[in-house]
Amino acid sequence: MDLVAGVLAGDRLALARLITRVENDTPEGREALNRxxxxxxxxxxxxxxxxxxxxxxxxxxxxxxxxxxxxDDTPPCKVAVVAVDPSSPFTGGAxxxxxxxxxxxxxxxxVFVRSMASRGALGGLSHTTAAVVQVLDAAGFDKILIETxxxxxxxxxxxxxxxxxxxxEAPGLGDDIQAIKAGILEIADILVINKADRPGVExxxxxxxxxxxxxxxxRMRFGSCGRGGKDNQPKTDLLQSSADEIWVPPILRTxxxxxxxxxxxxxxxxxxxxxxxSSGEWQQREHERLQTELNQLLQAVLVARWREGVxxxxxxxxxxxxxxxxxxxLKAVEQLLDLDAVPESY
Amino acid sequence: MDLVAGVLAGDRLALARLITRVENDTPEGREALNRxxxxxxxxxxxxxxxxxxxxxxxxxxxxxxxxxxxxDDTPPCKVAVVAVDPSSPFTGGAxxxxxxxxxxxxxxxxVFVRSMASRGALGGLSHTTAAVVQVLDAAGFDKILIETxxxxxxxxxxxxxxxxxxxxEAPGLGDDIQAIKAGILEIADILVINKADRPGVExxxxxxxxxxxxxxxxRMRFGSCGRGGKDNQPKTDLLQSSADEIWVPPILRTxxxxxxxxxxxxxxxxxxxxxxxSSGEWQQREHERLQTELNQLLQAVLVARWREGVxxxxxxxxxxxxxxxxxxxLKAVEQLLDLDAVPESY
Numbered sequence: 001m002d003l004v005a006g007v008l009a010g011d012r013l014a015l016a017r018l019i020t021r022v023e024n025d026t027p028e029g030r031e032a033l034n035r036x037x038x039x040x041x042x043x044x045x046x047x048x049x050x051x052x053x054x055x056x057x058x059x060x061x062x063x064x065x066x067x068x069x070x071x072d073d074t075p076p077c078k079v080a081v082v083a084v085d086p087s088s089p090f091t092g093g094a095x096x097x098x099x100x101x102x103x104x105x106x107x108x109x110x111v112f113v114r115s116m117a118s119r120g121a122l123g124g125l126s127h128t129t130a131a132v133v134q135v136l137d138a139a140g141f142d143k144i145l146i147e148t149x150x151x152x153x154x155x156x157x158x159x160x161x162x163x164x165x166x167x168x169e170a171p172g173l174g175d176d177i178q179a180i181k182a183g184i185l186e187i188a189d190i191l192v193i194n195k196a197d198r199p200g201v202e203x204x205x206x207x208x209x210x211x212x213x214x215x216x217x218x219r220m221r222f223g224s225c226g227r228g229g230k231d232n233q234p235k236t237d238l239l240q241s242s243a244d245e246i247w248v249p250p251i252l253r254t255x256x257x258x259x260x261x262x263x264x265x266x267x268x269x270x271x272x273x274x275x276x277x278s279s280g281e282w283q284q285r286e287h288e289r290l291q292t293e294l295n296q297l298l299q300a301v302l303v304a305r306w307r308e309g310v311x312x313x314x315x316x317x318x319x320x321x322x323x324x325x326x327x328x329x330l331k332a333v334e335q336l337l338d339l340d341a342v343p344e345s346y
Numbered sequence: 347m348d349l350v351a352g353v354l355a356g357d358r359l360a361l362a363r364l365i366t367r368v369e370n371d372t373p374e375g376r377e378a379l380n381r382x383x384x385x386x387x388x389x390x391x392x393x394x395x396x397x398x399x400x401x402x403x404x405x406x407x408x409x410x411x412x413x414x415x416x417x418d419d420t421p422p423c424k425v426a427v428v429a430v431d432p433s434s435p436f437t438g439g440a441x442x443x444x445x446x447x448x449x450x451x452x453x454x455x456x457v458f459v460r461s462m463a464s465r466g467a468l469g470g471l472s473h474t475t476a477a478v479v480q481v482l483d484a485a486g487f488d489k490i491l492i493e494t495x496x497x498x499x500x501x502x503x504x505x506x507x508x509x510x511x512x513x514x515e516a517p518g519l520g521d522d523i524q525a526i527k528a529g530i531l532e533i534a535d536i537l538v539i540n541k542a543d544r545p546g547v548e549x550x551x552x553x554x555x556x557x558x559x560x561x562x563x564x565r566m567r568f569g570s571c572g573r574g575g576k577d578n579q580p581k582t583d584l585l586q587s588s589a590d591e592i593w594v595p596p597i598l599r600t601x602x603x604x605x606x607x608x609x610x611x612x613x614x615x616x617x618x619x620x621x622x623x624s625s626g627e628w629q630q631r632e633h634e635r636l637q638t639e640l641n642q643l644l645q646a647v648l649v650a651r652w653r654e655g656v657x658x659x660x661x662x663x664x665x666x667x668x669x670x671x672x673x674x675x676l677k678a679v680e681q682l683l684d685l686d687a688v689p690e691s692y
Contacts, residue, residue, distance in 0.1 A: 027690065030676065037674035290668050293675050295649075297692075301679050302648040303641075304692035322636050323629075328383035329639050330376065333647050344373065346643075346650035 003028075004035045007139050012112065015139050019114060022131045033131060039138035041286065043080075044273055047162030049148045049187075055194045056168040057083075058256035059265075060147050061105060066266045067143050068110055076110060077142035083115040084129055084148045084158060112141065126157035127296070130289075133161060160187060163285060164272045166265075168192045169208060171200035185211050188249050190268050196253035196261065208251055245279040247272065310336065349374075350381045353485050358458065361485055365460060368477045379477060385484035387632065389426075390619055393508030395494045395533075401540045402514040403429075404602035405611075406493050407451060412612045413489050414456055422456060423488035429461040430475055430494045430504060458487065472503035473642065476635075479507060506533065509631060510618045512611075514538045515554060517546035531557050534595050536614050542599035542607065554597055591625040593618065656682065 003021070006014025021029035046063070050056045060081060067077040105111045114136075116129060129146065136144050148158050167188035185191075191212070193204050250268055254261030276282040318336055321327045327335065334342055349367070352360025367375035392409070396402045406427060413423040451457045460482075462475060475492065482490050494504045513534035531537075537558070539550050596614055600607030622628040664682055667673045673681065680688055 034674045034676050038671045041671055287665070287669060290675070291665060294665065294668060294678055297675050297679050298652070298682065299645045299649055300692040301683060301685075301688045302652055303645055304689040305683070305685075306644070306648055307691070308689055319633070319637060319640065322640060323633055325384045325387055328380045329636070329643050330380050332640055333643050336644065337647060337651070339647075339651075342647045343650040343654055345653070346646040 004032050007032075007036065007135065008039065010140065012109070015112065015135070016114075019132050019135055022135055023116070023128055025128075029131075033134060036135060036138035040134050041137065043133075043137040043141055043144045044164070045133060045137075045144050045146060045162040046269060047146045047148065047158065047160075047165040047187075048168060049158075049165065050168030050170075050192075050194075051173060052149060053173055054168045054170040055256050056147060059166075059168060059192065059194055059254060060145050062254075062256050062259060062262045063266065063269075064105055064111060064143075064145060066262045068108060071263060078110045078140060080112045080136040080139075080141040080144045081105075081114070082129060082132060082136070082144065082146045083113070084125060084146065112136065112139075126161070129158050130161055130293070161289070163276055163282065164189050164269055166190045166192055166269075168194050169204055170195040171198040171204045188212075189247065189272050190265070191249055191251045192265060193251065193253045194256050197255050197258075201253065205251055205253075212249060212251075245275065247275050247279075247281075306337070350378050353378075353382065353481065354385065356486065358455070361458065361481070362460075365478050365481055368481055369462070369474055371474075375477075379480060382481060382484035386480050387483065389479075389483040389487055389490050390510070391479060391483075391490050391492060391508040392615060393492045393494065393504065393506075393511040393533075394514060395511065396514030396516075396538075396540075398495060400514045400516040401602050402493060405512075405514060405538065405540055405600060406491050408600075408602050408605060408608045409491060409612065409615075410451055410457060410489075412608045414454060417609060424456045424486060426458045426482040426485075426487040426490045427451075427460070428475060428478060428482070428490065428492045429459070430471060430492065458482065458485075472507070475504050476507055476639070507635070509622055509628065510535050510615055512536045512538055512615075514540050515550055516541040517544040517550045534558075535593065535618050536611070537595055537597045538611060539597065539599045540602050543601050543604075547599065551597055551599075558595060558597075591621065593621050593625075593627075652683070 001014060003014045003018040007018055018029070018032055022033060023029075048056050048060050048063075060083075064079045064081060067079050070076060105113060114132065116125065116132070133144055133146065146158060146162055165187050167185060167190075169191065170193065185208075191208055193201060193208070252261060252265050252268055254265055256262075276285070315336070318327065318332050322329065322332050330342060334340070347360060349360045349364040353364050364375070364378055368379060369375075394402050394406050394409075406429075410425045410427060413425050416422060451459060460478065462471065462478065479490055479492065492504060492508055511533050513531060513536075515537065516539065531554075537554055539547060539554070598607060598611050598614055600611055602608075622631070661682070664673065664678050668675065668678050676688060680686070
């Protein structure tokens with residue numbers, strides 16, 4: 001079976017198989033990414049990140065359902081979920097109760113759920129996730145929800161993949177991890193306080209708001225904070241320079257288990273999408289992402305090409321001299337590449 | 347002033363200045379690393395990682411003092427502290443009370459404290475930290491304590507720099523962040539339960555012990571758990587293969603604010619050092635670290651050398667065609683490098 005043709009024709013089994021090839025970085029997987037590339041660039045990538053205990057998996061579930069069954073007159077979207085969170089029920093790390101909750105997505109042909117199994121791949125988790133998202137994009141999913149635990153650098157990298165990043169909080173999780181949150185807030189396009197029926201929700205919102213001001217002082221000069229921000233107003237001047245447009249991350253409240261707040265959340269996500277399109281930021285992010293991908297690939301290929309011309313014996317000898325401290329790493333590189341001096345710009 | 351000569355002569359001002367050059371990746375900093383390299387490889391690098399709230403900064407303080415003022419007949423060591431933890435009082439993120447506590451290290455010429463200021467450098471935080479540690483190593487510090495917050499991938503990478511990694515816990519921090527801890531435990535050589543006078547210490551130890559068994563099943567087959575492990579026994583057969591030696595991470599209790607438990611902790615650190623030397627793991631880790639450094643430098647230099655031969659116009663054109671989805675990233679690389687096909691091994 002030609003998996004690429006299958007994926008483009010909407011075959012779910014082909015899709016699942018091809019994703020496995022891509023995750024394992026097989027030659028077939030690489031060739032498939034090559035062929036699928038011209039079909040990518042259309043999906044809206046939505047990152048959902050936050051600490052364990054915030055209920056973000058339930059929220060992802062709820063957002064997926066909201067896009068499948070719109071309450072207004074918008075058409076239903078095809079939705080994919082990529083879970084890279086080890087504590088997510090999508091990846092199987094959670095309680096039975098959570099798994100049961102996910103069942104109402106199963107069986108819907110407009111939904112595809114994939115958990116990232118391996119963390120060991122060559123380019124790292126963020127590279128693999130980017131590749132899997134490309135396959136889903138080419139397969140025609142309109143919205144791709146990428147769920148991460150939001151703790152490490154690789155999770156931040158994954159969130160950066162997304163066009164729209166949701167950072168999920170919950171009242172009463174303590175502020176011990178404030179230092180971690182700071183970095184996360186910088187990448188937030190929308191802040192969600194889930195479990196908003198819990199005590200302490202006002203404190204959480206206040207803390208988020210002041211952290212947000214620290215993270216985005218340049219954004220906060222415009223309009224009032226949060227939902228009342230400039231982003232919410234109708235655009236009055238179509239000739240206005242795009243640099244004038246500022247997205248102020250709104251803070252929304254949800255109770256995922258009761259389904260409350262999701263209509264407003266979906267509206268905020270769509271508002272952010274409209275902002276990305278009208279401000280030129282969509283193009284800008286695409287450009288940066290492709291540039292990064294190109295750079296990484298260039299590096300890998302340059303090293304591989306160089307490696308083909310070097311004998312194992314020579315490499316071993318240089319490493320041995322390095323270990324004896326006879327050669328510094330820079331001198332070792334000069335010798336291996338047969339250079340008088342390395343370029344200053346490295 | 348020749349900063350390199352100053353550093354080798356023990357000049358603290360030269361040391362502080364050179365570290366700044368190295369952090370900023372200036373040509374002078376690179377050249378200095380080159381010259382200092384033959385003086386490196388002697389320091390014992392001790393990573394100390396853990397969540398905020400575990401009191402690991404106080405513990406670092408205490409370990410430094412224990413090495414400065416030994417209670418037994420061992421000579422005092424020269425100690426450097428590199429703090430890459432944004433919540434550490436060494437980096438200035440904490441309360442005044444913490445800063446005061448640190449004062450008893452200040453003024454001691456055998457102690458040098460450095461907090462990592464920038465996260466923005468080219469090779470990332472772990473690259474910069476490795477370079478700073480090399481300077482301190484060449485400057486003759488015997489023990490270099492590297493304090494990290496232990497949350498993200500880059501912090502894990504920094505911990506991997508170390509010969510001996512301490513993971514610090516405290517009772518009553520909740521197990522919400524268990525998913526994060528799992529990855530951290532895999533890198534632990536010694537586990538420390540600080541604030542051991544708090545209620546819940548038994549539960550914390552039990553939880554650590556069972557997580558440890560999950561992280562290191564192969565280690566746990568040997569001897570009993572923790573302090574009673576094989577590592578604690580005198581070596582009976584000097585001809586024994588080094589592969590037979592197994593380090594079982596001990597779990598120790600400390601109360602940093604009262605200074606209790608630090609003698610045992612220092613003994614465990616020294617026991618681990620002896621293990622590294624006798625098992626051949628010290629050499630093995632050195633080898634891996636140098637190999638990684640060589641690979642990263644090779645990549646950077648190969649890209650820089652290639653970039654010198656490519657016009658901005660050609661690069662822009664390829665990126666534009668990439669953005670139009672006319673070229674896939676792989677095809678773009680083939681065109682830029684003038685290859686019929688990229689090597690399969692990339």
